[in-house]
Amino acid sequence: MKYILMMNTTERGPYSIFNWPTKDFEAHIAYWKSLNTDLKNLGELVAVEALTGPDQAKLVRADKNGMPVTDGVFPESKEFLAGYWIIDVESPERAYEIAARASAAPGPGGVPLNMAIEVRQVMTGRRDELS
């Protein structure tokens, strides 16, 4: 079963990372690399993407002529999707386990950030006629 794990920017703001000590930033990046490598090696990784910061984020709606109307840029205090993983795992428990590992990424001083990771099952196009 497939899950999407969505990670938001921390409540300290998306750019608070600039004030971290260098070694803590480097440990943070190394943590993501090893998580992604592990998921890949276990055959559980479908996709992982990091998103650019909210500076240029826009909300787009169509006007009555179907033309795009953009809204934004938004205040930095707002929480934003920072990145996501799509994983293919055997059970929801395994998805939660991976989400917990992502949540515990180290922050300043190596203290786990314990970010909220939203876990949602991805729907399939399969018809379960046999079940």
Next chain:
Amino acid sequence: MPPLLDTHGEHLLRELAPQVLAVVVRRFSDFAAAEDAVQEALIAASLQWPRDGVPDSPRAWLIQVASRRMTDYLRSEVARHRREAAAAMETDRLAWAAGVESDVEQDDTLILLFMCCHPVLSPSSAIALTLRAVGGLTTREIANAFLVPEATMAQRISRAKQSIKASGVPFNMPDAMERAERLMSVLHVLYLIFNEGYSGSIGSDLQRRDLANEAIRLTRAVHHLLPDNGEVAGLLALMILTDARRRARTGPEGELIPLDKQDRTLWDQKAISEGVALISLTLSRGSIGSYQLQAAIAAVHDEAARAQDTDWTQILALYGLLRRISDNPMVTLNYAIAAAMVHGPSTGLKLLEALDADSRLAGHYRIDAVRAHLFEMAGDQQRAIAYYQAAARRTTSIPERDYLTTKVTRMNEDSLE
């Protein structure tokens, strides 16, 4: 799992791919279908050759298999278009009678490149089609290199072929007038493939490296066909001289290492000698062009044993020439860096002001990054930090973001000490 083709066999396939395709296109005059047939023949070869051995004439083998696929395809069309197919079968029969070797033409690779890099195609379509039709890569390999699903890449290639068909581009050498212009789009596509492989921010190193190698191989082929063209030689030299630094430009964790911090003993001296010889010979013929100048600049960097030995005066002069023939704001950006290295950071910063008004580069992270670097050179820590931060926020490249963020955190730490 079936045995895999060895490296030699793979090289052979890629080398033969454009030749075989050209023969099949001539024979059946349907580029889109011929391209599919050749792709199938290449896949068949990679499955059968490891098992049965490479045939005595691999080229004739591929032509035969691809032609058979084409005939099958045309037969299946018979039901729908009986008359047209009959005519095509006749062409097929006549072509076979003419023999396999007689329809080889020296410029086939070039004609194919002109076709695949046609200006009617978007750059991403031209890149994909070139890699498949001329480079002999499979759709899966190309999809892997660009990290998109195979079906997406297949569709991109198929749409590219439809555009070519719709535009009515004939399969022959463009006339002399058009050729120079079309050659520039070919070189641009090859340059983009190399760049994607060399500096692309996505994909694992291994996949990306294949793209850089492929771009060099194809450019070498074009240089072989047009040895007197200065820009072709210039582009080839530029790729070789840039690629020579490959091993030094990333650290063990994939982190970006800028030119002045690279361990130059890791640079490939053999490649540097080749590139320097090529660009020196080309420039000595008195021709000048944008790729040649960029190659000359790369050569000056490569010839410095230590970063502090770099001949910035010469680099500044070369960027000055480049600025005269090219209206590219990136050139001005690099000119500003060279000027700063020769005359000091304030000169560079002044030159950057002209770029703020240029909409083509407005908001590009590179301006912020260069400005940060020049403020750092000038000893203005606070402004340098602010601009490094702005650049880190704007870049879409993860290695760049990490590099720029580390600059910020390091300078923050230094300013506290």
